[in-house]
Amino acid sequence: xxxxxxxxxxxxxxxxxxGTVAASLAPLVAAGKRVLLLEKGGRIDPxxxxxxxxxxxxxxxxxxxxxxxxxxxxxxxxAEGLGGSTLVYTGTSMTPPERVIAGWNLPGLSHADVVKxxxxxxxxxxxxxxxxxxxxxxxxxxxxxxxxxxxxxxxxPINVRGCKGSSLCNLGCPNNAKQGTAQVxxxxxxxxxxxxVTHAQVTALRVxxxxxxxxxxxxxxxxxxxxxxxxxxGRYVVHANSVVLAAGAIHSPALLLRxxxxxxxxxxxxxxxxxxxxxxxxxxxxxxxxFVGHPKSFVWEERVEAExxxxxxxxxxxxxxxxxxxxxxxxxxxxMAAYERLQMIxxxxxxxxxxxxxxxxxxxxxxxVRYKLMPKTIEAMVRGTRAAAEIFFAAxxxxxxxxSARPTLIERTENADLNTRITTSQxxxxxxSVSAAHFMGGCRMGVSPRDSVTSVRGQVHGxxxxxxxxxxxxxxxxxINPYLTIMALADHVAQAVxxxxxxxxx
Amino acid sequence: MDKQQVLGPLARQIQPxxxxxxxxxxxxxxxxxxxVLARVDERLAxxxxxxxxxxxxxxxxxxxLPLLTxxxxxxxxxxxxxxxxxxxxxxxxxxxxxxxxxxLRTLLFLGWYGDPAVQAKLGYxxxxxxxxxxxxxxxxx
Numbered sequence: 001x002x003x004x005x006x007x008x009x010x011x012x013x014x015x016x017x018x019g020t021v022a023a024s025l026a027p028l029v030a031a032g033k034r035v036l037l038l039e040k041g042g043r044i045d046p047x048x049x050x051x052x053x054x055x056x057x058x059x060x061x062x063x064x065x066x067x068x069x070x071x072x073x074x075x076x077x078x079a080e081g082l083g084g085s086t087l088v089y090t091g092t093s094m095t096p097p098e099r100v101i102a103g104w105n106l107p108g109l110s111h112a113d114v115v116k117x118x119x120x121x122x123x124x125x126x127x128x129x130x131x132x133x134x135x136x137x138x139x140x141x142x143x144x145x146x147x148x149x150x151x152x153x154x155x156x157p158i159n160v161r162g163c164k165g166s167s168l169c170n171l172g173c174p175n176n177a178k179q180g181t182a183q184v185x186x187x188x189x190x191x192x193x194x195x196x197v198t199h200a201q202v203t204a205l206r207v208x209x210x211x212x213x214x215x216x217x218x219x220x221x222x223x224x225x226x227x228x229x230x231x232x233x234g235r236y237v238v239h240a241n242s243v244v245l246a247a248g249a250i251h252s253p254a255l256l257l258r259x260x261x262x263x264x265x266x267x268x269x270x271x272x273x274x275x276x277x278x279x280x281x282x283x284x285x286x287x288x289x290x291f292v293g294h295p296k297s298f299v300w301e302e303r304v305e306a307e308x309x310x311x312x313x314x315x316x317x318x319x320x321x322x323x324x325x326x327x328x329x330x331x332x333x334x335x336m337a338a339y340e341r342l343q344m345i346x347x348x349x350x351x352x353x354x355x356x357x358x359x360x361x362x363x364x365x366x367x368x369v370r371y372k373l374m375p376k377t378i379e380a381m382v383r384g385t386r387a388a389a390e391i392f393f394a395a396x397x398x399x400x401x402x403x404s405a406r407p408t409l410i411e412r413t414e415n416a417d418l419n420t421r422i423t424t425s426q427x428x429x430x431x432x433s434v435s436a437a438h439f440m441g442g443c444r445m446g447v448s449p450r451d452s453v454t455s456v457r458g459q460v461h462g463x464x465x466x467x468x469x470x471x472x473x474x475x476x477x478x479x480i481n482p483y484l485t486i487m488a489l490a491d492h493v494a495q496a497v498x499x500x501x502x503x504x505x506x
Numbered sequence: 507m508d509k510q511q512v513l514g515p516l517a518r519q520i521q522p523x524x525x526x527x528x529x530x531x532x533x534x535x536x537x538x539x540x541x542v543l544a545r546v547d548e549r550l551a552x553x554x555x556x557x558x559x560x561x562x563x564x565x566x567x568x569x570x571l572p573l574l575t576x577x578x579x580x581x582x583x584x585x586x587x588x589x590x591x592x593x594x595x596x597x598x599x600x601x602x603x604x605x606x607x608x609x610l611r612t613l614l615f616l617g618w619y620g621d622p623a624v625q626a627k628l629g630y631x632x633x634x635x636x637x638x639x640x641x642x643x644x645x646x647x
Contacts, residue, residue, distance in 0.1 A: 051632050054545060054620035064549050066612075072605045134637065165636030174634045291632040292640040318625045322615040327596065328527040329589050336619065340629030406597075430604035431596050433612070 002236050007195075008033040008501060010214060010240035012202050012255070013040075015084020016486040017470030018246030019181025020121070022189035022196070024494035028503050029193035036238070037189070038200040038216060040247070041081035042223025043182070049174040053317040056171035059224060060088050065320075066435070067250070069371045070360075073429035074276055076369060077437045078248060081223075082198050085248070085437070085483075086180030090169045090296045091159040092312075092481040093127035095119070096488075099305065104475045106445055106456040109492070117488035125159035125179040127484075134165060136293030141284075141343045142313035143298050145395030153298040153313075165293040167315060199229035200236075203365075205243065205259040211465040212243040242465055242497050245443070246490065249472035253359040253442035254367035256453070256460070265461060267453050269359035271444050272369070273477040274436035275348045276377060279316055279324040280385060281335065282343040282392030283399045289340060290315035300391070304350060304479050308376070309384030311391070314346040324433045326403040335401055335409070343397060347384035348438075351377045353476040359442045373434065378427050381434075386418045403432040438482050440474035458493030464500065469493040512550040512558045513613075514543045519569040520614070522580045526588040527611050528618050542617035549616055561613075564606040571595075 009025055011018045014037055022037045029035055049056060057065045059081075066075035079088045095118045101111040146153035163177040176183065190196055197218070204215040220233025245252045253269040262268055295315040304310045316324065318339060325332055335342075351357070352374065360368050385402050392400045393415045400410045404427040414421055446452020449461035458473060460466040469490040471482055478485055498505045513520060517536050520543065525532040531539070550558055569580045572591055576583060583591065595607045618624055633639035 049634075051634060052622055053625070054549075054616065058549070063552065071601075072609070163636075164634070164638065165640075166634050167632055167636065168634070175636075287629070289640065291630055292636055318628055318630050319616050319619040322619040323612050328592070328611050330529055332527075333529055336628060428597065428604060430601045430608055433608070 002232075002234055004237045004239060006034075006239045007036045008240065009035045009242045009244065009497060010238055011035070011037040011244040011246055012214075013084060013246035013248060013251070013470065014082050014181060014186060014196070015246065015248060015470065016086050016181060016483045017248075017490040018244070019083065019086065019185040020487045020490035021244050021246055021469045021494045021497070022194050023185035024491050024505060025497060026189040026192035026194050027505065028498060028501060031503055033501055033503070035194045036240075037186070037194060037196045038202060039082050039196070039198045040201045041079070041198065043082040043198050043227045044087065044172060044223065045227075046172065046174055046176040049172050051166065051168045051171055051174055053171065053319055060172050067369070069369045071372060073373055074274070074371060074434045074436055076250070076274065076439070077435060078250065078439065082186065082196070083180045083182030087172050087182065088170050089180070089483055090294070091127070091178050092296055093122050093125070093157040093159050093484050094480040096478055096480060096485045100476065100479055104445070106475070107447070108456045109445070113492070114485065114488045117491050118484040121484055121487040121491070122157065122159070125184055126161045127157040127159040129155055129157055130294050130297055134293060135297050136165070136290060137288050138290035138315050138343055139293070139297040139313045141288070141395040142345060142391060145391035146298075146300050148394040149390055151300055151302060153300045155297050156299055158294055158296070160294070163294060167291045167293060167295050169295055171317070195230075197230050198227070199223070200231065202255060205255055207463070208239060211239065211241040214238040214240065214243065242467065242500050244467045244469050244493070244497060246468070246470040248470055249439035249442050250359055250367050250369065252468055252470055252472045254361050254365070256443065257359070257361045258365045261460070265449055265453050267355075267444060267451050269442050270355045270357070271353040271475065272357045272359055272371065272439070272441040273351045273353050273474070274371065274440065275438040275477060276351060276373060276381065276434050276436045277346055277348040278381065278403055278432065278434050279314065279321065280345045280347060280388045280392070280403070281321065281325065281401045282345070282395070282397030283335065283338050283401075284341050284343060284397055287340045288343055290342070290344060301480070303383075303387065307383050308350045308380035309387070310348050310350070310479065311384060311388050312346045312348065314344050316344060324403070324435075325401055326408045326432055331407070331409060343392060343395060345388040345391060347381055347388055349377045349380040349384065350477050350479045353441055353444070373429050375424075378424050382422055382424050382427055386422050389418050389422065390415075403427070438471075438478070440471045440477055440482060443468040443472035444475040445473045446475060457496035458489070459496055467493050467497055512547045512561065513565065514540070514547050516562060516565045517543055519565050519580070522583070522588055523565070523568055523592070523610065524614050524618075526585065526592050527614055529585070531618065532585065541621070542614070545620055546613045546617040549613065561610065564610060
């Protein structure tokens with residue numbers, strides 16, 4: 001056991017939430033405060049990234065990118081490493097819809113304030129529209145298909161600097177172009193004196209003194225493609241006046257559950273949502289070459305409010321594509337052989353925040369995800385699949401692979417029959433691949449400890465020293481890609497932490 | 507059992523299932539199958555021992571299942587019979603069986619489609635240099 005470490009603020013996690021808090025609180029160091037950031041994963045050196053699919057997924061993702069829910073009908077993709085899931089997102093930079101923030105009905109958190117903060121981080125991260133000449137054919141087909149149907153596909157900004165169009169965003173940018181927290185906020189925080197320790201897993205959290213006490217296990221093994229921890233291997237005890245939990249919407253609730261606060265706050269882990277998604281493929285008669293250029297540029301969200309889904313252009317790698325195409329055998333193999341001619345669209349459902357959808361812990365204290373695909377979610381995914389099939393055909397596809405159709409391949413001549421070809425009765429959980437990467441809830445903000453975990457400032461009810469600053473704060477699904485909103489909320493929480501530390505952030 | 511050898515020892519039982527999932531693998535020898543299963547085992551090594559055990563049990567069930575319908579093992583079915591059997595499982599009413607099949611299929615896809623040589627044959631040619639490399643290839647540089 002190493003000697004106890006005393007700090008003013010400890011931040012657990014370095015993704016969109018933790019990285020932001022570290023940067024926002026960095027001015028406290030100049031005022032004499034000690035700020036420490038702990039990250040479970042290693043620091044990944046982009047220069048060593050090859051883009052090889054299986055190798056890169058193993059390097060970046062927990063469970064190789066497929067953490068299964070307890071009922072195994074959904075797989076969850078999230079990264080572990082300095083930068084968290086900002087290592088592997090596409091950098092899709094969206095501001096949250098007003099109806100969602102207004103629907104949260106949280107006194108002291110206005111849509112205008114959240115937008116103002118998202119704009120700050122969008123600027124900090126260099127978010128901008130990709131120029132037309134660098135948008136690839138796969139993305140244009142999505143836009144053209146929408147246009148032909150009278151739908152308005154919206155281009156969204158991407159946070160890249162010096163993007164070469166390798167298309168490898170989801171495997172970690174080998175060109176270091178994507179502006180995640182490991183590129184922007186964490187270096188800025190370190191430059192101002194925030195201490196960053198990787199390979200450091202917080203195993204327990206308890207009340208102590210005026211703040212919290214953390215048990216930390218530091219792994220001494222070097223990361224396969226990165227540096228070793230700044231601390232020598234072993235067990236540490238960290239005493240902190242303020243603790244900021246930003247380990248993501250799976251691990252933050254799990255740590256709170258391990259800490260034994262469940263009885264006091266029954267909402268811990270609950271109201272968890274994830275925008276369950278699946279990939280659709282449309283076959284064209286010519287090469288699409290989706291493997292060059294940024295994978296995502298457009299979203300179609302005109303039916304998100306009424307029909308609870310939205311569609312995004314996307315491109316995925318061969319194994320992920322094979323996994324997502326329903327079935328196997330000659331038909332599956334033939335479609336895979338057409339890989340370079342495939343257009344792809346991602347269907348994302350807006351799932352309801354329900355108390356039974358929750359993060360739990362197993363006997364060893366590890367997080368498990370008790371999440372079920374509810375009938376309303378399945379209906380939304382089926383509606384989204386039909387809408388995507390229409391876009392594929394309008395863009396010129398000769399056939400569309402729809403997971404919830406039997407047979408799964410729909411020929412162009414069947415375009416008029418999509419409502420009967422794609423149905424909820426053919427959406428068989430356990431047969432259809434559903435994955436998710438937008439984890440929200442589990443430590444939801446609110447007014448009452450009966451149905452929320454933190455205050456609107458991210459302060460855990462009844463524990464003024466303990467804060468949450470990640471996607472687990474969301475009371476409901478955000479209905480867009482969440483990273484900028486996570487940063488905005490983390491910045492908002494950082495102000496509350498600074499207030500507790502007697503420091504006013506400007 | 508060595509954690510790196512989850513499905514490797516069951517190569518003979520997996521061979522006909524893999525061929526049904528991915529017809530291009532029909533006729534592969536066990537030696538040729540080894541790198542595919544090694545990739546799967548590397549992935550499975552991260553998973554709990556209980557899951558590894560379930561998967562091995564599921565492979566054995568698949569091997570013997572056709573005895574009920576054809577009085578033969580999976581290894582002696584014709585390709586069409588294998589495909590029909592596995593398709594029946596894929597859409598059957600027992601969620602656990604569907605999930606088992608989905609899991610095995612996904613792992614075998616990882617073993618096969620995760621191979622950079624197979625990916626190149628599909629026309630997947632990513633390059634760290636992105637547009638520069640793509641344009642150079644189009645120009646025939």
